[in-house]
Amino acid sequence: MIELGRGHAVSTASPDSYFALWTDHATWASWSPDTEWVKLDGPVRTGTRGTMKPKGGPRTRFVISVCRPGEEYTDTTLLPGAQLVFRHTAEARSNGTVLDVLVTVSGPLAFIWAKTLGAGFRDSAQADLDRLVGLAERAA
Secondary structure (H helix, E strand, O other): OEEEEEEEEEEOOOHHHHHHHHHOHHHHHHHOOOEEEEEEOOOOOOOOEEEEEEOOOOOEEEEEEEEEOOOEEEEEEEEOOEEEEEEEEEEEEOOEEEEEEEEEEEOOOHHHHHHHHHHHHHHHHHHHHHHHHHHHHHHO
16 A cells, blocks of 8 residues: 555544535545536445546546444545545544545556546645535534
8 A cells, every 4th residue: 555645633623514515426526626517326335436527637436435424434535556545534522523535546457546646635635625624614
């Protein structure tokens, strides 16, 4: 597994607020501007597949690999020879909600995908999380 990017934040909004934003696929572009659109093939739950269109890139298929309300939303994009994983977690603590985002790639061709995609996620993981925090806190 190769780490491509990560983000960390502490927020006044609840973990459920973040889970609601992660699972509202129609709003992803508002906090992840590299995303053009996202569509699911069924209800939001572990195992549901979908398609997303990154700006300037081809449509890609993904699967919701972990869906634990109020705690974690992880999706896995299926690439030729690799899996690109976006793990989002939220944990209520005494100082607020602790948020972490981790973007990784694994598989036999992971090193090629890391060279191709790595810089983009290194730059965007924290920025996307910061935009997400802004949305959640304004809505709270």
